[in-house]
Amino acid sequence: MKNEKQNNLITIVSGGAAGDGARSVGGNLARLLVKEGFEVFESVDYPSIIRGGHNFARLSFSNQRVYNDHSLINILIAFNQETIQLHRDKFTSETIILANDFTGEEISEFGARAIKLPMEIYANKENAPMIASGSVALGAVCFLLNLSFEKLEEALNDVFQEKHLAVNVVLAKQGYQYLKEKQIIYPRNFESIQPIQQNKEVLNASETFGQGMVQAGLDYYVAYPMTPASPILHFLAKQNVSLGIKIVQPESELSVINMALGIAYTGKRVAIGTSGGGFALMQESFSFAGMGEIPLLIAMVQRPAPASGVPTYTSQADLLFILNSGHGEFPRIVIAPGDAEEAFQAGADGLNLAWKYQLPVIVLTDKHIGESAQSGQINKNKTNINIEKGKIVFEANTDYKRYEITDDGISPMIFPGVSDIIVKVNSYEHNEKGVTTENAKDVVVMQDKRFAKLVEIKKEFEIRDTVKIYGDVTSKTVVVFWGSTKGAVLEAAKYLAQSVKFLQIVWLEPFDVEAVLFHLQDADMIIDIEGNHDGQLAKLIRQKTGIDIKQKILKYDTRPFDPFELAKEIIILLESVK
Amino acid sequence: MNFNSSTQAKITWCPGCTNSAILIAFRQAVSELVEEQKVELKNVVILSGIGCHGKITDYVNFNSFTSLHGRLVPTMTGVKIGNPSLSVFGFSGDGDTFDEGVAHLAHAARRNSDINLFIHNNQLFALTTGQATALSPKGFKGRSTPEGNLEEPFNPLLFVLGAGASFVARTYALDIPGTKDIMKKAAEHKGFSFVEIVQPCITFFDTREALKDKRYFLDETYPTNNLSIALEKVQEQGEKIPFGIFYENQRPSFEELLHNGLK
Numbered sequence: 001m002k003n004e005k006q007n008n009l010i011t012i013v014s015g016g017a018a019g020d021g022a023r024s025v026g027g028n029l030a031r032l033l034v035k036e037g038f039e040v041f042e043s044v045d046y047p048s049i050i051r052g053g054h055n056f057a058r059l060s061f062s063n064q065r066v067y068n069d070h071s072l073i074n075i076l077i078a079f080n081q082e083t084i085q086l087h088r089d090k091f092t093s094e095t096i097i098l099a100n101d102f103t104g105e106e107i108s109e110f111g112a113r114a115i116k117l118p119m120e121i122y123a124n125k126e127n128a129p130m131i132a133s134g135s136v137a138l139g140a141v142c143f144l145l146n147l148s149f150e151k152l153e154e155a156l157n158d159v160f161q162e163k164h165l166a167v168n169v170v171l172a173k174q175g176y177q178y179l180k181e182k183q184i185i186y187p188r189n190f191e192s193i194q195p196i197q198q199n200k201e202v203l204n205a206s207e208t209f210g211q212g213m214v215q216a217g218l219d220y221y222v223a224y225p226m227t228p229a230s231p232i233l234h235f236l237a238k239q240n241v242s243l244g245i246k247i248v249q250p251e252s253e254l255s256v257i258n259m260a261l262g263i264a265y266t267g268k269r270v271a272i273g274t275s276g277g278g279f280a281l282m283q284e285s286f287s288f289a290g291m292g293e294i295p296l297l298i299a300m301v302q303r304p305a306p307a308s309g310v311p312t313y314t315s316q317a318d319l320l321f322i323l324n325s326g327h328g329e330f331p332r333i334v335i336a337p338g339d340a341e342e343a344f345q346a347g348a349d350g351l352n353l354a355w356k357y358q359l360p361v362i363v364l365t366d367k368h369i370g371e372s373a374q375s376g377q378i379n380k381n382k383t384n385i386n387i388e389k390g391k392i393v394f395e396a397n398t399d400y401k402r403y404e405i406t407d408d409g410i411s412p413m414i415f416p417g418v419s420d421i422i423v424k425v426n427s428y429e430h431n432e433k434g435v436t437t438e439n440a441k442d443v444v445v446m447q448d449k450r451f452a453k454l455v456e457i458k459k460e461f462e463i464r465d466t467v468k469i470y471g472d473v474t475s476k477t478v479v480v481f482w483g484s485t486k487g488a489v490l491e492a493a494k495y496l497a498q499s500v501k502f503l504q505i506v507w508l509e510p511f512d513v514e515a516v517l518f519h520l521q522d523a524d525m526i527i528d529i530e531g532n533h534d535g536q537l538a539k540l541i542r543q544k545t546g547i548d549i550k551q552k553i554l555k556y557d558t559r560p561f562d563p564f565e566l567a568k569e570i571i572i573l574l575e576s577v578k
Numbered sequence: 579m580n581f582n583s584s585t586q587a588k589i590t591w592c593p594g595c596t597n598s599a600i601l602i603a604f605r606q607a608v609s610e611l612v613e614e615q616k617v618e619l620k621n622v623v624i625l626s627g628i629g630c631h632g633k634i635t636d637y638v639n640f641n642s643f644t645s646l647h648g649r650l651v652p653t654m655t656g657v658k659i660g661n662p663s664l665s666v667f668g669f670s671g672d673g674d675t676f677d678e679g680v681a682h683l684a685h686a687a688r689r690n691s692d693i694n695l696f697i698h699n700n701q702l703f704a705l706t707t708g709q710a711t712a713l714s715p716k717g718f719k720g721r722s723t724p725e726g727n728l729e730e731p732f733n734p735l736l737f738v739l740g741a742g743a744s745f746v747a748r749t750y751a752l753d754i755p756g757t758k759d760i761m762k763k764a765a766e767h768k769g770f771s772f773v774e775i776v777q778p779c780i781t782f783f784d785t786r787e788a789l790k791d792k793r794y795f796l797d798e799t800y801p802t803n804n805l806s807i808a809l810e811k812v813q814e815q816g817e818k819i820p821f822g823i824f825y826e827n828q829r830p831s832f833e834e835l836l837h838n839g840l841k
Contacts, residue, residue, distance in 0.1 A: 220659070246836055248659065251685040255652040258645065258682075262625075262656020265643055266664065284646055416641035416657075417621045417664050424585075424635070426644040427628075435587045435636050436644070 001571060002497045008062050008193045011070045012141065013087055014134070015056030016079025018049050021131035024159075025077060026057020027373060028138055030202045031155035033061045034375045036147055037195030040202070041066040041487065042373040043560065048227070048311045054086055063196050066374070067339070068487030071562040075144065077137045079119070098140055115140075115184060122174045128167045135168040139175030144184070149176055203340035203376040205369040206231035209299060211378065212347025214243045215385040219268040222248045222260045227311045228367035229273040229301040253278040257285040257296075264294045265425055267392070267415035269351055273299035276318045277308065283326055288427045289360040290330025293403065293411070293450065295390070296359075297350045302366035304558040313558035314367040316483055316531035320539065322362055323509050329447070331454045333361040334509040338468075338486030339369060342506070344378040349464065352388035357453050358410060364508070366531070368484040368560045396421045401432035405445065409452025458510055466512035469519065472499035476524040477574065480549070482508065482537050485529055488561035495567035498574055505537060511544045520547050527551045527573055531561070587636040596751040596777050600698060601634055603757035604667070608640075610758070611765055617665045624667045625654050627674035630705045630779075631698040634669050648678025651686045654693040655832070662833050665765060666693045672713035673703045676732055680712065687741035687770050692831035694764045694771040697734065698751070700779035708782040720782075734774050735812035735824060739805065744769035746808065746825040750793060751777040752786070756821070763823060769831050776821075789819075796822035803827055 012029060016022035023044050030042045038061040046055035060069040073090045076083070078099040084106060097110060098117045107114050117140050123133035135156070142152045149172075156168050210232050213221075223233040237247045250256050256272050263270040274282070279300050289296045300322060304315040322334055333353050337346040346363045354361040379385075393412045400421045404411040411432075416423045424434030429446060431437045437446075460466075471479075471493055480503045481489050489502060503519045505511075520526060520541070528538040528549045533556040538549040553569050555561055591597045604624075611617040622640050626632040628647035635642035641664075645653045654668045675683050675697055686693065702720055703709045709722040713734060718727040735746055745767040749757040757775060764771035778785040800822070801807060808825035 246659070248836065250652060250655075251681055254649060255682055255685065258649040258652040259656035259659070261645075262643070262653040262658075263660040264656075266657055266660030268660040270660075285649060288646055415661070416623050417661055420620050422639055422641055424642045424644075426635070426642075427646050428644060433585065434642070435585050436633070 001567065002495050006062065006494060008064065009060055009066065009070065010062070010074045010145070010193065011058065011060040011072060012075040012077070013056055013058045013073050013090075014077040014079075014137065015054060015083035015087060017051070018046060018053045018055050019051045019131070020079045021134035022077070022079045022083075023055055023057045024131070025134040025137055026059050027202075028134070028155055028159060029059055029141065030373045030375075031158055032138070032142065032147065032152050033059075034200055034202050035151045035155055037197040038062065039064060039066045039200070039375045040373070041069045041375075043069045043368065044371050045559075046312050054082060056083070056087070063193050067490040068560070068563050069372075070491070070564060072564065075141060077141070079133070096144070098137055115179070117175065117178065119175070122171055126167050126170060128171060132164075132168055132171055135171040136175035136178075139172035139177075140179050142172070143176045143179040149173070198375075200375040200377055202373050203378060204231070204371070204373050205337065205340040205343035205365055206301075206371070207235045208340045208344035208378050209337075209347040209363065209365070210236045211380070212344040212349075212385070213271050213297065213351050214245060216348040216351040217269050217387040218245050218271055218351060220246050220248065220260070220263050220270040221273070222250065222256045222263070222270060223273045224249060224251075224253050224256050224278060226253075226275045226278045228303050228370045229275045229278070229299060231370060232273045232299055232301070253281040254285070257282040257289075260296055261285060261289060261292070261294050264296055265416070265423075267418070269295070269355065271297035271299065271351060273301065275301050275303045276305045276321065279318075279322075279325065286360060287326035287328055287330065290326055290332065290450070291328070291427055291429070292425045293358040294360075294425065295354040296361070297354045298360060298362045300362050300364050301370045302364065304556075310558045312367070314484070314531065314560050315556070315558060316366060316485065317533065317536070317556065319364070319482070319508065319532070319536040320534075322364055323540070330450055331357075331359055331457065332509055333357070333359065333457065333507075334364055335361070335506060336364040336483040336508055337369070337506070338483055338504055339376070340374055341376045341378055343369065348385045352386070353457075353460070356388050356390040357457055358390065358413060359453065364483065366484050369487070394418055402434045403430060403432045403446065403449070405432060405449055407452075408456045409449050410456065454510055461507075461512050461515070464507065466507035467515045467519065468504040468506060470502040470504070472501055475499045475501040476522060477501065477527075478503055478520060478523040478525070479527045479529060479570065480505065480520070480537065480541070481529045482506070485531055485561060488563050488566050489529055491563035492561075492567035492570060495564065496570065508540065511540065513544050516541060517545050517547075520545065525551065525574070525577055527553060527570060529553045529561070529566070531555050585636060585639050589637060590633060591630060592781050594780050595630070596700075596780065597630060597634065597698065599751050599754050600669075600696070600757065600775055600777070601637060603754045604696075604761055605638070606754070606758045607761035607765065611762055616766060621664045622667070623657055623664050624669065625650055625657065626668070627670040627679065628705075629671035629674045629698075629703065630700075631669050631671045631674070648674055649682070650674060651679055651682035651693075651695065654695070655686055655691040658691060658693055658833050659836060662692070662837060667765070668693060668695045670695060670697055671704075671711075672697060672699045672701060672734070673711040676712040676734060676737075683738065684741040687738050687743040687772065689832040690742065690744055690769045690829055692769055692833050694761075694773070696761065696764075696773045696775055698777050699734065699774050700777040700783060701731075701785075702779060702783050704779050704782055733812060735772075736809065738772045739809055739812060739825060742770075743772045743825070744827050744829060745771035745823070746812070747772070747823040748774045748776065748821050750789070750821060751775050756795075760823065767826060769829060792818050793821050794818040796820055796824070
């Protein structure tokens with residue numbers, strides 16, 4: 001192992017009961033640290049409970065890119081006693097604990113590292129709700145890390161409405177002063193982590209995905225509430241006016257997808273979002289999008305299943321479900337971004353590809369990136385994203401055929417009401433006009449027409465990142481992964497002494513066989529890393545390339561990978577074959 | 579574009595099927611609506627579910643969308659949302675809407691989506707060769723209920739009134755002028771229009787004789803704007819069954835609110 005720990009990385013956990021503000025401390029810290037010029041990754045861990053239970057935010061920051069948060073804790077902000085007990089297995093000999101109160105045992109155990117911070121008392125004094133006590137902790141951490149209080153004020157200003165801002169600033173100031181007066185100095189050599197200015201911002205994959213779609217011309221977003229897909233719905237709903245889109249929340253996922261098919265029929269660009277259970281309900285209609293050649297973008301944000309599963313945690317167990325979803329055979333595109341920046345591109349690409357090829361596109365993410373925050377940059381300038389409309393026409397002959405046979409399988413598309421042209425869409429097998437057919441020859445012609453589009457889609461491989469490579473491109477040791485696992489893998493890479501090539505599969509369907517073979521066929525050792533039980537990507541790679549990946553690191557305890565633990569597992573596998 | 583033009587698709591309904599009467603009534607309704615400049619022909623979109631009724635989209639040369647079983651109603655709302663200038667007509671069966679898609683029906687009525695839903699109520703699944711639906715009478719003997727249907731049927735008009743439909747009517751498939759008139763009224767109504775078309779299935783459940791002298795029309799004295807009266811009228815259990823418009827009121831449609839906002 002290269003390093004036992006990263007000396008330029010600090011991890012802060014803020015934990016407490018649901019509703020007491022512990023999680024919002026994480027988000028505000030992320031804003032503060034990014035304003036200071038640091039790189040951050042912040043994840044949230046919460047049960048499916050509105051009040052009570054235990055939830056926490058965990059943030060790692062550094063002066064180099066942080067791809068994923070770490071579990072070993074440098075600073076713990078404990079809103080209640082339970083928090084200290086639940087997290088103590090991740091303490092080091094240097095961990096500092098900020099809490100309202102400590103037991104005698106804790107004081108004798110942690111000594112000077114147990115810092116009594118009167119969060120509740122200050123909040124009560126200001127007649128502020130308990131949720132505001134987190135601002136006391138923010139001020140205290142600001143002092144501990146020798147950060148600028150002005151930047152903290154800016155961060156609070158970004159979050160709070162005017163009526164709540166003043167009291168939170170007062171409380172933060174009190175937290176800052178409290179530690180200053182006690183002359184508590186962070187024992188680590190924090191000076192070594194100097195921020196670098198990068199003009200980055202705090203990004204969240206649900207929001208960047210939404211922004212990507214909007215820049216590619218989204219008109220409507222339709223969704224039924226489901227964790228962890230709802231952050232997309234909330235983000236787009238909150239800003240629907242400024243984004244120029246309409247939001248609809250119908251009675252069920254069945255209604256969602258069929259409403260969306262109706263919207264797309266009129267020529268409006270529409271996307272829907274759900275998680276595994278909701279998408280399972282949509283299956284018949286998903287197949288219809290394939291049969292009817294209806295452009296539709298679907299955000300599929302995974303959570304642990306089967307059935308209701310573990311709703312507020314993370315998983316990568318729906319890959320093969322998505323690739324095989326919908327009855328019958330029809331082409332689709334499945335893209336899995338690995339972070340917030342890639343989610344932005346996937347939102348834009350997904351909508352464009354759906355319209356260019358007149359088919360359903362799935363962007364496959366999960367709770368881990370869907371609800372985490374990270375520093376990054378996306379191009380918010382609209383002129384940089386092309387709105388690819390595909391073969392839309394506004395005039396046609398009266399013998400217009402919605403499903404006209406063409407060389408590339410893509411038929412010119414006109415919309416009802418645009419002109420006198422009749423547009424017929426059909427869930428039954430149909431002829432070029434869209435009229436039902438049961439003729440054996442017609443069926444073959446139409447099925448071949450739909451699959452002809454796949455040949456065209458594969459031309460996208462030349463201009464899109466179907467796979468991404470990191471690390472030592474010449475290495476014959478390859479680690480392969482997809483989706484949100486990217487973060488933990490690239491963070492784990494920092495601990496590895498051996499040179500390794502890291503292969504991220506971004507396009508899962510159609511599968512870029514040539515590119516994957518290129519990177520895997522000469523490998524001496526391949527390790528597959530996934531957040532599921534079955535090694536679904538490994539199965540897919542074997543199906544597509546014939547390469548049988550023997551070494552796998554699979555995690556299905558519904559928690560994201562910890563980079564340090566993952567690095568240890570990778571090293572064990574690497575050494576096992578030496 | 580011509581409202582009488584056909585798609586050349588071969589009609590595969592049973593010879594003498596009452597669906598043809600519904601198709602004729604609809605062609606006439608559209609023809610008159612276009613002549614009266616109430617509807618633009620290019621803006622007419624017809625949708626169907628799955629069942630014998632669903633073949634109608636193949637036979638008429640209008641914009642059409644043949645949906646999935648039970649999923650017609652949200653698709654119709656989607657079309658109206660996407661382009662509010664379209665006139666959206668949906669044809670569905672009692673099985674399609676009251677079995678598979680009943681939740682969608684209730685919600686479309688509640689949100690007052692500006693769509694026109696025509697239910698071909700033949701009181702059974704016909705395309706699947708004769709099983710009971712949610713509108714089949716108790717005791718109905720079908721292929722899945724040889725000893726008689728155990729379940730009580732919905733009263734379809736009571737159901738949609740309860741859910742908040744703003745236009746509720748009943749017509750008889752073989753009464754082509756009456757059906758045409760009600761289809762036109764439904765089209766002119768802004769909001770969710772529900773029309774039950776009582777339809778004898780000549781192959782599996784022929785009610786032509788039973789209905790012969792059992793129909794009467796709501797006369798001009800009937801107040802169509804009174805929900806309490808409508809709720810009673812649709813439950814009337816007499817010698818004869820009432821036909822006509824039971825209820826009609828005006829409130830903003832869902833699509834209006836979506837595009838223009840509350841207020």
